[in-house]
Amino acid sequence: MTMTNTERSTGGGATLIRNAEWVVAYDADGDCHRYLRDTDVAFRGDRFVDPGTLDRTDIEEVIDGRGLMIMPGxxxxxxxxxxxxxxxxxxxxxxxxxxxxxxxxxxxxxxxxxxxxxxxxxxxxxxxxxxxxxxxxxxxxxxxxxxxxxxxxxxxxxxxxxxxxxxxxxxxxxxxxxxxxxxxxxxxxxxxxxxxxxxxxxxxxxxxxxxxxxxxxxxxxxxxxxxxxxxxxxxxxxxxxxxxxxxxxxxxxxxxxxxxxxxxxxxxxxxxxxxxxxxxxxxxxxxxxxxxxxxxxxxxxxxxxxxxxxxxxxxxxxxxxxxxxxxxxxxxxxxxxxxxxxxxxxxxxxxxxxxxxxxxxxxxxxxxxxxxxxxxxxxxxxLGRSDIGRVSPGAKADFFTVDLRHPTMRPLYDPVRSLFYSAGERPVRDVYVDGRRVVKDGTALAFDIAAAMDRLEAAQRVSAADVEKYDWGQRPVSELMPPVL
Ligand SMILES: [Zn+2]
The missing domain is CATH 3.20.20.140 (Metal-dependent hydrolases)
Known part of the structure; x- marks a missing residue:
């Protein structure tokens, strides 16, 4: 796991991502994103905050940003x-x-x-x-x-x-x-x-x-x-x-x-x-x-x-x-x-x-x-929103981290290009919505996925068996969608 909670103090509840190697940050002047290097990113509650405004006592959690790219959700x-x-x-x-x-x-x-x-x-x-x-x-x-x-x-x-x-x-x-x-x-x-x-x-x-x-x-x-x-x-x-x-x-x-x-x-x-x-x-x-x-x-x-x-x-x-x-x-x-x-x-x-x-x-x-x-x-x-889709103080803390040391991201010249063309979802590590972690180490936390998969598979079996009821030619699934081999 690349992201570690290395420091904790009893403070004002802010999280500081220290020295993020690459940040896809929002540029309000151009209404676009731009890269920032080796920079701090912070959020408190559901919003990003300017790390420069944080007092030491505000910081509850520090995340080591080395080896990470911070991306807008x-x-x-x-x-x-x-x-x-x-x-x-x-x-x-x-x-x-x-x-x-x-x-x-x-x-x-x-x-x-x-x-x-x-x-x-x-x-x-x-x-x-x-x-x-x-x-x-x-x-x-x-x-x-x-x-x-x-x-x-x-x-x-x-x-x-x-x-x-x-x-x-x-x-x-x-x-x-x-x-x-x-x-x-x-x-x-x-x-x-x-x-x-x-x-x-x-x-x-x-x-x-x-x-x-x-x-x-x-x-x-x-x-x-x-x-x-x-x-x-x-x-x-x-x-x-x-x-x-x-x-x-x-x-x-x-x-x-x-x-x-x-x-x-x-x-x-x-x-x-x-x-x-x-x-x-x-x-x-x-x-x-x-x-x-x-x-x-x-x-x-x-x-x-x-x-x-x-x-x-x-x-x-x-x-x-x-x-x-x-x-x-x-x-x-x-x-x-x-x-x-x-x-x-x-x-x-x-x-x-x-x-x-x-x-x-x-x-x-x-x-x-x-x-x-x-x-x-x-x-x-x-969606008419100016508070999502961007890493920017005041915006919702909806973002994800990318593991830059993941083999699919290396050799690293341009991280967004590597993510889009080579890596796909594989180096996506932690995902946050409203400042709350919803994916940890590449796995979504909300649901028991294995149990949901079992229920989904059972539902698919029942549904596929009924296809001929709805087809104009009463063809079974084996005829409409025959197996590859
Ligand atoms: Zn649709």
Whole structure:
């Protein structure tokens, strides 16, 4: 263990990380990060403090910072911890070739589980996220028993984003997507979601908040979007919806409204700094669409709308945003998310860079610096927060330490580059949220992971056995997702 509590005194409760070898510190003038070398970092309670202002008697704990990099905690603005982990080994290689490679319409709703299964999946997913440096997560889930308690128990900063919708998609043949609507049921789901959000906000930890989440652009009616917006305004919360996540949703919204998904959100008055578009891949400039106009990107930029970019789940199917560099240059605020498993934020960062380089055919289009920004400050901005995603006096003490002596980090020339391109989560040592340690020596502390894994595995077995009940062709899992060998 590199981090040691070497000194303790009875003082004012501050923790001093002495002589941190590298610090990714916030530069308020440039709204960016910069490296500091061999410098002290301190926090008291839930906030960073200027180490220069600490009196000796203020310091309760001293951590030896030699051999460590101090990183701002990552901000994950889009995740589905409640079920994605259950799909491991099953859905990596499926997608509908007759529906533009998307897995949404034939495969997403094949798996059902219980609240207990969802809680187990969430415990595993949140632990994985923290172990890859994530300190804030937006959890887009269907409300279930034990959900808010699990978020609270994790120690993370979490936004409960209970999904609701008035329609559902389905297919009877794997090449046509149909919709079934039930407006009153949708309104009831929205009321349930609002109650969950209010429970999260009232959580005694003060670490939980909420987000309005009309689930998808093609499964919510216009009134539902407008009501969600009004409820978000009343509570001072953000809204997020999945939109432009497939060629299918682009064409469906065009068929219904004569607008692109982004254009329709604009027409409804939904775009703005309070809005996060989940994915935003199939904008009208995307060359899979061969659309004659190119207005969507400008609309997102002008209105200050954020995009939640989740590269891994899409690149598995040959799909990617075109491309991060173009979005950033246009002035669109981007945050990162883990729409799938593994819940490994450093994987997402690396995949985002490589996908952008392939798509742009340009090595200079994005770099580690721009992804560091997106993964921290971009996410914070999407959530309307100036107190997370940065190591800075006054900000929340949400951060993690990286073991610079770990073999995956050596030889050490530039630690962020080594972390992103070579090491991944392996040298992540200790993670703090609100100044409280939630990961120690690479292991998340909140849950009994082995027990959660057993419950998750049992839930996966039951769920996989039931797949044929939900498939349009009543195909069993062995036919839909045959084993590799
Ligand atoms: Zn999603």
């Amino acid at each position: 990552f901000v994950n603005i889009h995740a589905h911890p409640g079920f994605e982990t259950m799909l491991k080994g099953l859905t990596e290689e499926v997608g509908s070739r007759k529906l533009w490679m998307s897995s949404l319409y034939e495969y997403l709703f094949l798996f059902d589980t219980t609240s207990e299964g969802m809680v187990a999946a969430t415990q595993v997913a949140l632990s994985e996220l923290m172990q890859s440096g994530v300190t804030t997560v937006c959890d887009l889930s269907t409300p279930h028993e034990g959900w808010i308690e699990t978020l609270g128990a994790s120690g993370m900063r979490a936004y409960a984003a209970p999904m609701f919708r008035s329609g559902r998609w389905y297919t009877e043949n794997g090449h046509e997507v149909l919709y079934e609507w039930d407006i009153p049921k949708g309104r009831k789901r929205m009321e349930t979601a609002l109650a969950e959000i209010d429970t999260a906000i009232a959580h005694p930890s003060g670490r939980l908040s909420g987000m309005l989440c009309p689930a998808q652009i093609d499964t919510c009616d216009a009134d539902m979007f407008l009501q969600a917006q009004a409820e978000a305004k009343t509570r001072g919360l953000r809204i997020q919806t999945h939109a432009s996540q497939s060629v299918v949703d682009f064409q469906e919204i065009m068929r219904r409204h004569g607008r692109t998904p982004v254009g329709w959100l604009d027409e409804l008055g939904l775009l703005g700094p309070d809005m996060i578009v989940g994915h935003g891949i199939f904008l009208d400039h995307n060359d899979w669409l061969r659309w004659p106009d190119s207005h969507d990107l400008g609309l997102l930029a002008e209105t200050g709308t954020s995009v939640a970019h989740c590269p891994t789940v899409f690149i598995r199917r040959g799909i990617t945003l075109q491309h991060i560099g173009r979005y950033l240059k246009a002035g669109v605020n981007l945050g990162l998310g883990t729409d799938t498993y593994p819940h490994n934020f450093l994987d997402e960062i690396r995949n985002a860079i490589y996908a952008a380089r392939i798509t742009s055919r340009d090595v200079a289009e994005v770099d580690a610096r721009s992804l560091l920004h997106v993964a921290t400050l971009g996410g914070a901005r999407a």
